[in-house]
Amino acid sequence: MIQIVKPGINIDFLGKKRLAFLFSTILILLSICSIVIKGGLNYGIDFAGGTMVQIWFKQGVTPDEVRKGLKEIGLEGSTIQQFGKKKDNEYLIRAESKQSNIEGVSDKIQEVFREIYGEDGIDVRRVEMVGPQVGKELRKKGLLAIIYAMVGILLYITWRFEFRFALGALAALFHDITITIGVFSITNKEFNLAMLAAVLTIVGYSLNDTIVVYDRIRENLKKMLKKKLEPIVNTSINETLSRTILTSGTTLFVVVALFILGGGVIHDFAFALIVGIIIGTYSSIFIASPMLILWEEKFPSTKRKRL
Amino acid sequence: MSNNLGWRATLIGIITLIALVYLAPSIIDQLPGWWPKKEIKLGLDLQGGTHLLLTVETEKAVENAVERKISDLKDSLRKERIRYTKLERVNATEILADFPSSKHMDKFREFIKSEFHNLEELSVKEDEGRFSVKLELSNQEIASIERFAVDQGLETIRNRIDQFGVSEPIIQKQGEKNILVQLPGIKDIKRAKNLIGKTALLEFKLVDDKHSIEDALNGNVPIGDQVLYQRAVDKLTERTIRRPFLLKKKTLMTGDVITNARVQIDSQFNTPYVTLEFDRRGKRLFDRITAANVNKRLAIVLDNNVYSAPEIQERISGGRAQITGTFTIEDAHDLAIVLRAGSLPAPVTYSEERTVGPSLGRDSIHNGIVSIIIGGIAVIFFIVSYYRLSGIVTNISLILNIVYITGVLAAFQATLTLPGIAGIVLTIGMAVDANILILERIREELSFGKTPRSAIDSGYSRAFKTIIDANLTTLIAALVLFQFGTGPIKGFAVTLSIGIAASLFTAIFVTRFIYDLILTKKRVKVLSI
Numbered sequence: 162m163i164q165i166v167k168p169g170i171n172i173d174f175l176g177k178k179r180l181a182f183l184f185s186t187i188l189i190l191l192s193i194c195s196i197v198i199k200g201g202l203n204y205g206i207d208f209a210g211g212t213m214v215q216i217w218f219k220q221g222v223t224p225d226e227v228r229k230g231l232k233e234i235g236l237e238g239s240t241i242q243q244f245g246k247k248k249d250n251e252y253l254i255r256a257e258s259k260q261s262n263i264e265g266v267s268d269k270i271q272e273v274f275r276e277i278y279g280e281d282g283i284d285v286r287r288v289e290m291v292g293p294q295v296g297k298e299l300r301k302k303g304l305l306a307i308i309y310a311m312v313g314i315l316l317y318i319t320w321r322f323e324f325r326f327a328l329g330a331l332a333a334l335f336h337d338i339t340i341t342i343g344v345f346s347i348t349n350k351e352f353n354l355a356m357l358a359a360v361l362t363i364v365g366y367s368l369n370d371t372i373v374v375y376d377r378i379r380e381n382l383k384k385m386l387k388k389k390l391e392p393i394v395n396t397s398i399n400e401t402l403s404r405t406i407l408t409s410g411t412t413l414f415v416v417v418a419l420f421i422l423g424g425g426v427i428h429d430f431a432f433a434l435i436v437g438i439i440i441g442t443y444s445s446i447f448i449a450s451p452m453l454i455l456w457e458e459k460f461p462s463t464k465r466k467r468l
Numbered sequence: 469m470s471n472n473l474g475w476r477a478t479l480i481g482i483i484t485l486i487a488l489v490y491l492a493p494s495i496i497d498q499l500p501g502w503w504p505k506k507e508i509k510l511g512l513d514l515q516g517g518t519h520l521l522l523t524v525e526t527e528k529a530v531e532n533a534v535e536r537k538i539s540d541l542k543d544s545l546r547k548e549r550i551r552y553t554k555l556e557r558v559n560a561t562e563i564l565a566d567f568p569s570s571k572h573m574d575k576f577r578e579f580i581k582s583e584f585h586n587l588e589e590l591s592v593k594e595d596e597g598r599f600s601v602k603l604e605l606s607n608q609e610i611a612s613i614e615r616f617a618v619d620q621g622l623e624t625i626r627n628r629i630d631q632f633g634v635s636e637p638i639i640q641k642q643g644e645k646n647i648l649v650q651l652p653g654i655k656d657i658k659r660a661k662n663l664i665g666k667t668a669l670l671e672f673k674l675v676d677d678k679h680s681i682e683d684a685l686n687g688n689v690p691i692g693d694q695v696l697y698q699r700a701v702d703k704l705t706e707r708t709i710r711r712p713f714l715l716k717k718k719t720l721m722t723g724d725v726i727t728n729a730r731v732q733i734d735s736q737f738n739t740p741y742v743t744l745e746f747d748r749r750g751k752r753l754f755d756r757i758t759a760a761n762v763n764k765r766l767a768i769v770l771d772n773n774v775y776s777a778p779e780i781q782e783r784i785s786g787g788r789a790q791i792t793g794t795f796t797i798e799d800a801h802d803l804a805i806v807l808r809a810g811s812l813p814a815p816v817t818y819s820e821e822r823t824v825g826p827s828l829g830r831d832s833i834h835n836g837i838v839s840i841i842i843g844g845i846a847v848i849f850f851i852v853s854y855y856r857l858s859g860i861v862t863n864i865s866l867i868l869n870i871v872y873i874t875g876v877l878a879a880f881q882a883t884l885t886l887p888g889i890a891g892i893v894l895t896i897g898m899a900v901d902a903n904i905l906i907l908e909r910i911r912e913e914l915s916f917g918k919t920p921r922s923a924i925d926s927g928y929s930r931a932f933k934t935i936i937d938a939n940l941t942t943l944i945a946a947l948v949l950f951q952f953g954t955g956p957i958k959g960f961a962v963t964l965s966i967g968i969a970a971s972l973f974t975a976i977f978v979t980r981f982i983y984d985l986i987l988t989k990k991r992v993k994v995l996s997i
Binding site: 162163168215217264267268271284285286287288289290291292294295299302303305306309310313314317318321354355357358359361362364365366368369372373376377380400401403404407408411412414415416417418419421422423424427430 | 518521523657658661817818819820821822823824825827828831832834835836838839840842843844846847850851853854886887890891893894896897898900901904905908911912915930933934937938939940941942944945946947948949951952953954956957960964997
């Protein structure tokens, strides 16, 4: 029998909870600082509005040449970004939204390069145009979706477990979302609808992880009536440790495969998932569970004498 | 537990069979005719195509309705012999009317009350011999005009797209004012956008030859006139020129009387033009207009662009007209389509466009599938080497899981998008997790010295609660996303929800069945786990 974690293992996770809290606080502060300093997230056009055109050129083209082409239609201020590898000759051109004439922008960009490089000299791979109004709405809806989902989860966990468990789970969720978004801000990656989907996936994953540990704590609370909360929580984390490592490991495997082989469109999505899975696994051990103990110290549970 | 193996086997068999039946058309090309042909549709991001969100400018429709009300009012007031000094639209929904005396004003107010129920009196003012009434379109009427503008716009756009010829387009209302159009696999997007977004309001107006166009261009536009332009291409310089026309504002006839529009080719110059046929009302109207205006020029105006302004040589009673201009065959063809499909009751603007070229879609599918297969094989391999025979049981359940998910997607003819694939990957991760939870639990129970059977029993019953809680919380998140999310997020939520259901069934029910089957058939002393 292969075993990653030997049975009967007892690592003192909770002994390191101060260190973990410190570490997490630093990460969260870094994330928030980065977002504040950069004046908010680097919203993709989904949320900011604007036009994005992805063009493949048959011949090698430098970013300057692309900009020169754009200058002819007065869009030299656009962001030009290489897509994929250099030899792919693919560029992302992103023009900011100007309330007035956003409608024809994508057509103009395509036309100007067709004129310069010929009908077969380019291939328009992707066009995205989002009006500023729609962008605002999508932003609002996305935020609402996350808030509603969290409220729903809070209610469910309160019903199935106890309120303090729900608080711990939400603290872990907040932790994971903030840090993942922070990593996006620090690495200057664009935050778009696909990223929102990634954040939501992380919410699901991190919760799943937290609940598995919580479930064991709930079970052990009933079994080990004489023990204090802290050792029970620690035992529970240890008992579920092999599962935690196995699950995170296999999921990471698939996501890393997506990251390496999935192609440009999926690349950032997979990146977000990798960050989220690592943070989510860490948070269920070092945030969600210790939170229960912090809560117990502040508000001792009345049902059973513990401390 | 072994006593009900029979019905469990039947249930799993039936579900698997149904899933395979639905899945087959998506994989195999040639199937007998009686086979239910429901396929998984690929989203635009995977097969290429364009997604457009149009916003209907409903305020414009309301404005137009108020203008029409005013002209109706003017006609009625003339008949009723009610005199007014002023009758005009002040803003989108309000009308201001001035009267020379209180007698006329009172008659007017009476008349509005009895004949124009949709107009509500806002205020009545009398000072220094000025008597004025302000009217407003009722909220009910505004709401109904707005609704009509969107519904009618949707119908018209559907007509145009049908005639343009796109396979399996999606055209639906989104929210109150938006129309969603999805055109899979379309190549000439610019042309499609032009065709869909054109208001296509065709108007016949007289050219004002009495006043000079130069004066009008200098700012002295005669009352009741307007300047509109004709766009033409100069044959020598190939530059677009704009030729101004001084037209009477009054519209004599609009395109709603058109029954048919066709492209024809002028044999002399080999240029295309569009012929129009009118219905009975249109024929009568056209007959009257041409009879009354012989030797005058009649301009054909489409969306405020003058197309042509031929001189009326004689009275035309056949009910036909033609639009000439400098256009390509394609332009003429599209013009005929919009004229046949009718005009949009209000202008539309594009507020969202997402186009994926067919090549990118292909790459995305290819890369996505390759990476999932590689990741999947690695996981399957790992599980077997870690859990041995029990790992095989897990892998059977994982493969069934994928069959079920894709089967359900096919049965509902769901659309598979990139975020949808992400949802599947996540649920497979959760299915693996559920299996790992159970197996780790069984190992734990075995380490307490239990027999395989009792270890499996308690392993399942202990892990069951955990799995249910973990999956239900995720399901809650998925359902919320489905409810509040848009487009791609919805796709993610759909596959996630289906996946959770499938993985609960396979991880808990199917694997348990296999263990029970093995345990009844064989006396297992040591579990290979």
